[in-house]
């Protein structure tokens with residue numbers, strides 16, 4: 001059965017397929033964005049960046065803002081609580097060619113929240129709207145979206161701050177909202193509340209709404225669209241270590257059989273990913289970065305436990321290669 005899906009619109013930008021790679025700190029860096037694109041991701045967003053870091057010249061800024069002509073359309077995500085620095089950071093992203101500016105008011109990490117950034121802003125709807133309005137003015141006409149959570153507190157059933165922010169943001173000219181329907185206090189635990197997605201969709205028809213939360217499989221992505229009416233789906237943990245997610249969701253929507261990657265294909269993608277990562281970070285840091293990717297790639301391997309144990313000890317290119325040789329040749333030893 002085919003599932004006809006409309007392109008995803010974020011302001012003046014049209015994205016051909018509505019299931020996209022989420023912003024993922026520690027994962028959605030340039031190498032992984034390129035890998036996911038090569039397997040069908042139509043849009044990807046950077047890891048979240050602190051606005052002030054973009055205002056300071058230096059290595060960190062250069063590293064954060066690294067892009068590539070093949071990495072488009074791309075969203076640049078920032079977080080902060082001061083309208084002026086957020087606006088300055090947004091201008092920098094726009095001028096560097098980021099196709100969408102994404103404001104993060106959702107990050108639940110304790111260090112972030114305690115510094116009044118990210119998810120903290122879900123408890124401060126008026127301040128959040130101030131930031132949004134000033135950023136909107138600073139980058140007029142440029143695609144602008146937000147990442148929100150359902151509420152700050154877990155026991156907040158009414159989600160009033162969310163409704164205030166959503167209404168004010170759309171009124172201020174924000175082009176799209178990506179809503180993760182867990183509370184900030186919930187971090188990543190428990191279930192996402194897809195009913196709330198449906199309620200926001202119904203209250204703001206014609207505005208772009210992207211859903212996030214509990215999209216573990218390609219089928220979940222299509223189910224989220226069918227059950228809630230969102231315009232787009234942001235694939236997060238479901239796409240970590242499974243960049244084939246994007247090819248598979250396109251196959252599923254087209255009514256085609258879903259193709260699992262062969263071991264040879266997994267190896268080819270991991271080799272390319274490693275090469276891109278080493279080119280960006282150097283061997284030492286790049287190998288460290290690829291260690292956690294290697295572990296997560298194990299989820300599509302027939303023997304995930306063996307893969308986890310093998311990658312955990314990898315310290316350099318030779319050891320990385322040895323794991324691929326041992327576990328990604330066509331003969332697979334049974335899981336012990």
Ligand SMILES: Cc1cc2nc3c(=O)[nH]c(=O)nc-3n(C[C@H](O)[C@H](O)[C@H](O)COP(=O)(O)O)c2cc1C
Nearest residue numbers: 022023024025047048147180212213214215236237
């Ligand atoms: C390791 C990790 C890093 C994340 N980093 C970001 C981030 O930088 N920016 C952001 O907006 N959301 C970030 N998120 C949240 C995801 O984009 C997504 O909203 C959340 O994981 C819910 O979707 P899921 O249940 O399908 O994983 C992150 C989530 C995880 C697990």
